[in-house]
Amino acid sequence: MEWIPLTSFEQLDKIDSDSHNAPIVIFKHSTRCSISAMAKSRMDSGSLAQDFPESQAYYLDLLNHRDISNEIEARYRISHESPQLLIIKDGKCVTHTSHGGVKYGFVKDALSKI
Incomplete structure (x- = not known):
């Protein structure tokens, strides 16, 4: 997977726009x-770049950026869990x-339906 580190609130605005x-x-x-x-291993x-080249994947380190996780919870109205995957x-x-649902197969299936 090709990850973009999610480290700022401004990136959340970009995610909303790019989405x-x-x-x-x-x-x-x-x-x-x-x-x-x-x-994470799953x-x-x-390879998102290979399967869905127009999409992007952001990686949020919860221990270093819990404030961003809190904003994600508020912005998207999804209760915080870890690990967690949002589209x-x-x-x-x-x-x-x-938890166990976080795997690349979930991403492929979900993105193929959008």
């Missing part, structure tokens, strides 16, 4: 959690999953 052109993936990851590490098995389209979260 009007193509779906955006946000992966919320805790670097201290073994379940989250397994989910995500890294795929943003037209400025809204159109689908999400967490």
Whole structure:
């Protein structure tokens, strides 16, 4: 997976704007959690650039940017979980999953339906 680090609130505005052109993936990851590490490994098995070249994937390190995670929760009205995967389209979260559901297959399936 080709990740863009999500480190600022301004990037959330860009995600909302860019999501009007193509779906955006946000992966919320805790670097201290073994379940989250397994989910990241499952995500890294795929290539968004190859399968959906118009889409982008953002990676949020929850331990360093919990404030951004809180804004994601408020902005998209999705309760915080970790690990968590959100797909943003037209400025809204159109689908999400967490824990064992976080895998590249989920992304492929969801994006193919948008």
